[in-house]
Amino acid sequence: MIAVVVGxxxxxxxxxxxxxxxxxxxxxxxxxxxxxxxxxxLSEKLRRMGILGCVLCIVGSTVIVLHASAEHSLSSVEEI
Structure with missing residues (x-):
């Protein structure tokens, strides 16, 4: 529970x-x-579908991060 809160x-x-x-x-x-x-x-089995799900999470996260648009900082009240 502590790890979840810290995360x-x-x-x-x-x-x-x-x-x-x-x-x-x-x-x-x-x-x-x-x-x-x-x-x-916990000695749980990581089967093919679990491994496939992990790979898809990694690929999806990588694609999203690589194609994310750049965000610029606001420097004046007029821009807000």
């Missing part, structure tokens, strides 16, 4: 420094970490 706090902090279009897909990678940890620590 969400870190996700919140990441949203301050990077656009949400980059932070959200990378947050989805926690699914992969959970699957791998469950495989090694």
């Amino acid at each position: 969400e706090f870190a996700n919140f902090i990441a949203c301050i420094y990077a656009p949400a279009v980059l932070v959200t897909p990378l947050g989805a990678l926690s699914i992969i970490v959970s699957a791998v940890l469950a495989h090694f620590l």
